[in-house]
Amino acid sequence: MTVPWKSPPDLFRIGLLLCVTGAVSGQFQLEPLNSTVLQGSDAQFNATVQGNWQVMTWTVGGLLVLNFPVTGNITSSSEQFSARFCSSVDISCVEFTIHNVTRSGDASLVVCRVLGDYGSKTAHLYVQESGTVNVNGGNVTVVRHQQVEFQCVTTAWFPTPTVSWTRNGQAVSSSLYNTTSMADGDTFNSTSVLKFQAVSNAMVECRATVLSLTSPQFSSVFLVVVPKPPDWTVLIAVVVSIGGFALLVLLINGIIFCYKRREEKQPNYQDEMSRRVRTHSQISGVNAAGQRQGQENAGYVPEGQTSVAPSELTDSSFSQLNGSKVYKVADAVNTNQAENCYSGAHITVGESGVRKHRHVTIV
């Protein structure tokens, strides 16, 4: 029943012990121990201190930049540095901020020290730079299946950016591009060359990024693929051959036309001759029968004078006639049939000769 009365001194002792232990051991955490941020952005560090602390200091790049007492005014070397309690009700947590971080100005070591037996903690600050990205040459138009090359230049990055390419939003295989970098002062330039065979229209994008960049910088151009233009040599050859063929057809048509005209003209000529001969025969009909004709072809008249009589003209006698004598027949025929004058004039042993003969036999 006396136990409750003993408790308060024990509890007090325990509480005192904890307090002393905390003060002696000096426990505090600094987070993050490594921070990578973009130049121009803010870098934040949190210090969580157990126990009863009085004053905290922050050193950046070896320079004391901020003094933070638990009670009293905070002093800083510039507006670039600030600190506050993480929450108004919790004095164990302090948030330290470096505004507008610059790579040249802000050395990489950030040190937090809590006065007393706490000691100090050191964090590393890495500042990166995001430069520019540009795909040289702008939009590209190529013939289908042609090899196309894109060049992407990144300027003023730190450290060397990771360059990648996309085609219509799809990542391009790294086997299709090469990226080389060179230092330019305290930053880096890089050139990436992408090569592939153009198949279809595409939006080609070059992306560059560094760890601290939440979304990559990019530059995009359009690839326009056109069908292969006609081969001019083939076209010329086709035109020439078509032209040649047309010319040939024209020539053949011309020849056929001329030939037909000649064929049409020849019968006309014969008709004309026949007409003339008939007229002649009529005239000769007027004259006494048996009288010699042959004024038309005087050449054979003399021999015709001594020609055989119509009665003598038989098959056998005709067959004996040859080229040189045919006009005799003709002439002889002429005496009966003036029409044969024409045939005789042609000295044709063949058909006309036979015809003549038949005329003769009929008569």
Ligand SMILES: *[C@@H]1O[C@H](CO)[C@@H](O)[C@H](O)[C@H]1NC(C)=O
């Ligand atoms: C804190 O700052 C305020 C104004 O900035 C000033 O009036 C006050 O005297 C300062 N206190 C101390 C303890 O320096």
Ligand SMILES: *[C@@H]1O[C@H](CO)[C@@H](O)[C@H](O)[C@H]1NC(C)=O
């Ligand atoms: C950040 O720092 C740079 C260089 O010190 C300065 O030119 C720029 O104005 C600063 N920006 C801001 C928002 O303070």
Ligand SMILES: *[C@@H]1O[C@H](CO)[C@@H](O)[C@H](O)[C@H]1NC(C)=O
């Ligand atoms: C590239 O092509 C796109 C889409 O056709 C067009 O909007 C853009 O203006 C072109 N850029 C240049 C530099 O011609």
Ligand SMILES: *[C@@H]1O[C@H](CO)[C@@H](O)[C@H](O)[C@H]1NC(C)=O
């Ligand atoms: C990249 O470079 C390597 C070696 O120089 C070469 O073999 C390869 O063909 C290049 N690739 C491209 C896409 O340029």
Ligand SMILES: *[C@@H]1O[C@H](CO)[C@@H](O)[C@H](O)[C@H]1NC(C)=O
């Ligand atoms: C880096 O790029 C800038 C801008 O294009 C250029 O002026 C500079 O000469 C380049 N540096 C190197 C080392 O190529």
